[in-house]
Amino acid sequence: MKQTMAIKVSMNGHKSRTKAMKIAVGLPGVESAALKGDDKSQIEVKGDGVDAVQLTMLLRKKVGFAELVSVTAEGGEKKEEKEEPTGQALVWPSTTPYYVYELPPASQYHDPCSIM
Incomplete structure (x- = not known):
């Protein structure tokens, strides 16, 4: 399907225009x-x-800021298309093991330092 698209690119000079083309x-x-x-x-x-x-x-990636302005099918219908980021949240697994420390019952507490 033939289509025409317009992309707005931030181009500073002749060199960046040539690169974009x-x-x-x-x-x-x-x-x-x-x-x-x-x-x-x-x-x-x-x-x-x-x-x-x-x-x-x-x-x-190569030139700078670029924004997709419009995509038009050859039939003449104009369809505005905005690119939306479809990034997924990255969840890094923790490599630190979790240790559970259980305290003994209160009756078994032994206070080695009793000042009072």
């Missing part, structure tokens, strides 16, 4: 990529079977 064009299924917006801070990618979330994560 190389990353976008390097994914399988991408047919074209173009810079859009007033300050050329959005990349518009057109392709068939391109994973928008994977592209956004690659741009975050």
Whole structure:
């Protein structure tokens, strides 16, 4: 299914724009990529079977902040898609063994230090 996606990327200069474009064009299924917006801070990618979330994560990793703005199917329906973190809580197992210390009954207490 052909789709067009817009990704907002924080790009500081010509070098980061070039790097972002190389990353976008390097994914399988991408047919074209173009810079859009007033300050050329959005990349518009057109392709068939391109994973928008994977592209956004690659741009975050290599260039900087990236936000998926919109994904549009070739049919013309515009579908806003916000990426939500799906992180799972990591629970690290404790390697410290827990020991249970039981006190003897009160009648068996022996006070070795009696000052009074």
